[in-house]
Amino acid sequence: MDRTVRIIGAPMDYGANRRGVDMGPSAIRYAGVAAELETTGLEVTDAGDLQMPRAEERDPEANQLNRGNAKFLREIEDVSRRLAREVGETIQEGVFPLVLGGDHSIAIGSMNGSARDADLGVVWFDAHADLNTPETSPSGNVHGMPLGAALGRGIFGEMDWAHAPRVREESVAYVGLRSIDDRERELIQQSDITSFTMSDIDSRGITTVVEEALDVATSGTDGIHVSLDLDWLDPKTAPGVGTPVRGGVTYREAHSALEAVSSRHAETGVLRSMDVVEVNPILDEANETATLAAELSASAFGKRIL
Numbered sequence: 001m002d003r004t005v006r007i008i009g010a011p012m013d014y015g016a017n018r019r020g021v022d023m024g025p026s027a028i029r030y031a032g033v034a035a036e037l038e039t040t041g042l043e044v045t046d047a048g049d050l051q052m053p054r055a056e057e058r059d060p061e062a063n064q065l066n067r068g069n070a071k072f073l074r075e076i077e078d079v080s081r082r083l084a085r086e087v088g089e090t091i092q093e094g095v096f097p098l099v100l101g102g103d104h105s106i107a108i109g110s111m112n113g114s115a116r117d118a119d120l121g122v123v124w125f126d127a128h129a130d131l132n133t134p135e136t137s138p139s140g141n142v143h144g145m146p147l148g149a150a151l152g153r154g155i156f157g158e159m160d161w162a163h164a165p166r167v168r169e170e171s172v173a174y175v176g177l178r179s180i181d182d183r184e185r186e187l188i189q190q191s192d193i194t195s196f197t198m199s200d201i202d203s204r205g206i207t208t209v210v211e212e213a214l215d216v217a218t219s220g221t222d223g224i225h226v227s228l229d230l231d232w233l234d235p236k237t238a239p240g241v242g243t244p245v246r247g248g249v250t251y252r253e254a255h256s257a258l259e260a261v262s263s264r265h266a267e268t269g270v271l272r273s274m275d276v277v278e279v280n281p282i283l284d285e286a287n288e289t290a291t292l293a294a295e296l297s298a299s300a301f302g303k304r305i306l
């Protein structure tokens, strides 16, 4: 198991329609993510934040595509390229990249970096499927598109910074879906992606579902990327998110899910990279959601009660 974790801040909010997620990395650090991780015996370094212009200084509609709608796509391309390089280099050094968002569009860069030298499985903890493309998006918000991007769907197939060819649908598993656009539902049903919805968690239990998601992501791949969107949790537990959806997982379910990830990693060393996204401190209550993000990261790296 890698014993060093590098925190990489990606304070990006171009992909969401509300300001505030750009403060996520700062709030999660303030909540003590490094200290939490260190309690598990890890060495933790912090690479600081990727620099990027504030959204107000940019025109969301500049450089519109000839097909579909994707706001701030040029800015997101620039950040994704830099993040992918940093994640790729971190892994090459034998260090584990933990990327703090930012909105979920940062996962485009983390998956591209992580899949550079490996066939990559993905476990996606989220209320949303984030499988849109500029052609299908109802909002034009790129945080609803990172998996569409990595899988090279629609116009993303023409963008080398977005499409990660070593991420294949058969190796992607959703856990906790409960808010899907109509077009996305069709896309999921026609795809080879494995979906576990909240109903699956209700009927089969979080542990079984996460073990099966891990089986999907690890089979035939060299390692996995874990993407944790805090709106996966119930908004009563994690209020500081931009697109809350009722009926999410509980505090205990979230911890057991990430503990299952860390147990699998302890057995087989499969975890390559992780991102923690969508924490919005403006909407949070006393930094609760950022604290949860820090604690869940530690659970993913082996923190246990005893």
Ligand SMILES: NC(=[NH2+])NCCC[C@H](N)C(=O)O
Pocket: 103, 104, 128, 130, 132, 137, 138, 139, 140, 141, 143, 144, 145, 180, 181, 229, 231, 243, 278
């Ligand atoms: N990462 C997120 N919070 N995604 C929310 C996406 C919402 C909606 N499906 C959209 O594409 O606009």
Ligand SMILES: [Mn+2]
Pocket: 104, 126, 128, 130, 143, 229
């Ligand atoms: Mn998401």
Ligand SMILES: [Mn+2]
Pocket: 126, 127, 128, 229, 231, 232, 243
């Ligand atoms: Mn979400």
